[in-house]
Amino acid sequence: MSSDAIPAALVRRLRIASGISDEDIKAIHALPFSVREYPAERAVVSDGQRATECCLIVKGFCARSKTTSEGRRQILSIHIPGEIPDLMSLHLNVMDHDLMTLTPCTLSFISHDALRLLYRRQPNLADLLWRDTLIDAAMFREWIVNVGQRPAPARLAHVIVELRERLKVIGRIEGNSFEMPLTQEQIGEALGITAVHANRVIKQLRHDGIVALHRGRVEVLDDGKLLELAGFDGRYLHLSPAL
């Protein structure tokens, strides 16, 4: 893989969301990336572990989750290429949740030392990545509202619309269809419901002609109905330097 291809999705997103300069793009390309392949459903970094590097997703999907003492897992977020889901480990030394792959992934690791050096040399870039972690926090706020306040069909609709908006930024939408590689059980864990309830919600959305979920892909059947059900307002994604 060419060194430019590794951070391509990250650069694309930062251009759109934060207006990154050419000089900062050059500095990102010069980072010492260590690329590793992961199989699906494998831990990348686990709750309680001390991290020494951050992970940039090059290819594939990841998720962050936390498991209660009774063994119930809550999926906290879904991550796509161009994201650095454990960027906070640069300042928070011991992981307080798990990061795992959902699909086979190409992950690119950047040592904390290299990131610290980059921050010192390019303070602009430090600001951009700080903004990135703040957007991450905004997405968590929306996730809490979703799981805490919306009925299950609206929860699923919201997760679907958000994922589509984020995939759009990195050019990963094909017509009215895109990848959402979560099993029925994982959808349940993301929405805070059982796998059987998730199955029921998936069937309802299909029956109502809103979306069809099949083999890890979403096909949008009626965009207007989907947006209405989700009650989606994308401001919290801050997908423009003006937002």
Added chain:
Amino acid sequence: MPRFHFHIEENGRLIPDEEGQEFLDGDKVRKEAIATGTSIARDAFMTGSACRVVVDVREENVPFMKVSITLDVEEKAEG
């Protein structure tokens, strides 16, 4: 590991569970059935789409357990 299917009925409408799930013991099945029934009932009762939810759990097509949840609201004239 035995495989259990959780068929849902909402006001008698059947939503079959084709995939099913594996469970080690009956207590976990019971908890899953109650968690499923109450969370489906919450949505159905709030939106008014149904007032009775049944989770019909079968182990390889043999009835194993049934969890029924019914909404019962008594409105007083003064209320």
